[in-house]
């Protein structure tokens with residue numbers, strides 16, 4: 001799928017955000033190696049800390065369906081520049097996605113920052129650290 005189309009998928013995903021507390025909608029589109037797209041949005045909660053971010057929603061949806069090989073992750077929000085994934089999402093992304101995988105950070109104006117999983121979280125805590 002073309003990059004422009006992918007950005008649209010993340011914008012579409014953002015529409016379903018449940019954000020009664022922050023009002024800040026985030027959308028994610030996770031493209032799998034076999035060409036599927038898993039959409040994710042942030043889902044907040046009155047117990048604020050159990051809020052789930054858009055990136056983790058998309059990844060957990062895919063994993064819970066047995067799909068674990070990914071091509072690209074696109075994240076969007078109404079931010080000044082390309083949206084910055086939070087630390088918790090960087091940690092989850094770094095465990096569940098290939099270090100070389102492309103991550104496209106964008107905003108609804110269409111600013112784009114292309115990066116990779118490994119560059120999102122240098123020095124990530126990883127399964128190796130548990131050995």
Ligand code: THU
Nearest residue numbers: 022024026042053054085086089
């Ligand atoms: N949020 C995301 O969905 N992804 C991020 O990486 C950054 C933060 C959400 C969580 C919360 O619902 C709102 O943005 C404000 O923090």
